[in-house]
Structure formats: C-alpha cells, structure tokens
Amino acid sequence: MSQKTVRVMFIGDVVGTPGLKMVDLMLKNFIRKYSIDFVICNGENAHHGKGMSLEALNQLLGAGVNVVTGGNHTWSNFNFFDTLKTNTQVLRPLNYPKGTYGKGYGIYKLPNGLGDIAVINLQGRTFMYSIDCPFRTSDWVIKQIREQEKDRVRMIFVDIHAETTAEKVALGWYLDGRVSAVIGTHTHIQTADERILPKGTGYCSDVGMTGPFQSVIGMQIKSATDRMLYQTPHKYECAEEDVHFSAVVLAFDVTTGKTVGIERIFYPDFEKGSI
Numbered sequence: 001m002s003q004k005t006v007r008v009m010f011i012g013d014v015v016g017t018p019g020l021k022m023v024d025l026m027l028k029n030f031i032r033k034y035s036i037d038f039v040i041c042n043g044e045n046a047h048h049g050k051g052m053s054l055e056a057l058n059q060l061l062g063a064g065v066n067v068v069t070g071g072n073h074t075w076s077n078f079n080f081f082d083t084l085k086t087n088t089q090v091l092r093p094l095n096y097p098k099g100t101y102g103k104g105y106g107i108y109k110l111p112n113g114l115g116d117i118a119v120i121n122l123q124g125r126t127f128m129y130s131i132d133c134p135f136r137t138s139d140w141v142i143k144q145i146r147e148q149e150k151d152r153v154r155m156i157f158v159d160i161h162a163e164t165t166a167e168k169v170a171l172g173w174y175l176d177g178r179v180s181a182v183i184g185t186h187t188h189i190q191t192a193d194e195r196i197l198p199k200g201t202g203y204c205s206d207v208g209m210t211g212p213f214q215s216v217i218g219m220q221i222k223s224a225t226d227r228m229l230y231q232t233p234h235k236y237e238c239a240e241e242d243v244h245f246s247a248v249v250l251a252f253d254v255t256t257g258k259t260v261g262i263e264r265i266f267y268p269d270f271e272k273g274s275i
C-alpha cells in the first residue's frame, strides 16, 4: 500500500551551541519515533545565539535537517552572506526588500516518491522591521508556485517569524486552505494552540525554542535583566543550562496537501511538581 501522508517535523529556533548539540543528540530518535519524512528547522540564532554560520548550517544538515529557515537575525553574521546567496537549503524571510541576499522560499523533493514540498519563510511587521507585507507576499508566492509547478507541489509549509501572536493568528486564517501549515517562530516560547484550521491548514502560533531555558529566551539572565533595569545595552551571551527540544510534527495528506494531524513536542518537559 502506498504511503498516504507525509510527516514533517518543524524544529523551533535553535539557539547557539546548546541548541545545536540538542538537535544532534535527539533528532534521529524523533525521526525514528514519528517516522519523519522531512525536517525543517529555524536556525536564525544557531550561531552563538545570534545569526547563522556555515558551520552551524552543516551541523544542522548533518543531524538530519533538510531545510533551515531564518528571520530578523539571519544577516547578523556577515561571514554567512556567501552561503546565503548560494546554498539552497537555507532560507531567509521572503518579504525583505528586493536585492536582499538569500532566498525566501524553495521547492524540495520528498523521499519515497512522495512528491515535492514548498517551504516559505515570512516575517511579521508588528514591533519588527517595516518590510514588505507578509500577507500580500504570501499571495504572490503561492501564485508563483501554483503557476510554475502546475499543481506538482501540493504541500506548502510556511514559517511566519513574527513578534505578535495576533499577526501570526491572522496569517493562519488568511492562508487557511491555501497552504498545508502556518507555524510561528521568533518568540522562543512555545504556544499550546496547535490545531487544524477549518479548511485544513495546520497551525501553531509559536513552535518555541530548542536551546537553554535557564535564560531569557536563550540569553544569559543577568545581561537581559540589566538591559531592562538600566535601559542601556548590556552584552548578550548565550546561556547554557536546561536545554529543551521544541518542535511540531505535522501529517500532510499526500493528495490534498492538507494537514490531517499535528502534534507539539517539548522535550524534556519542565519540572512542575503537583497540585
């Protein structure tokens, strides 16, 4: 019997060496456990907690990741620009001004004759840079994919890298039924709203962080609290302790491209005691 669904894992923002080590340690186990066909990972903070590097990219790809998405920190490491220009397995948000280095979407072959998947990286604008509209950019790119690929690509995955939940929720509704999944990144705090929208788009406002949680969203606690106490710059250093793995697993119907199942992963769970 031929396989009816494609199982895609999306790993939340990998932060620094602790996050990279966690992916290296755990990903192959998760691929086996959930029979994952394709792995997407947001890596905009994989290089020492800010930006990307060729070394970090190779570590993620070597661990089993197929495509690495980005965000507002993608360009923080100038040494990564050449890789951004040439490597097809790394993406940056599509809705930056024309001429910006890198690619904002790509089409990738799935294993076992399951067809192709398009991965689109977008960025929100609320409390972020005033870049092009992510909603209109998504209209444009979906049309491009449909026209150029003649319905060959049924599965479309969207990473919306945005600060506010409302902007991500709005994009989820806007794209419901037109893409397979809309999953948020950037805040590093996982949201518990994973679900399938009425027209078949898998959705979660934020997939969370793969990195150190004895921290303020991945950075050492003192430098973060000093910034807030004194309202002056304090050097951010990547934290190291209490590393967790955050992801969602999605099952897409191969024929329709719609999501038929979504499961959120946070491993290991926090200590919560009992009530």
Ligand SMILES: [Fe+2]
Residues within 6 Å of the ligand: 044, 071, 072, 073, 161, 186
């Ligand atoms: Fe970000």
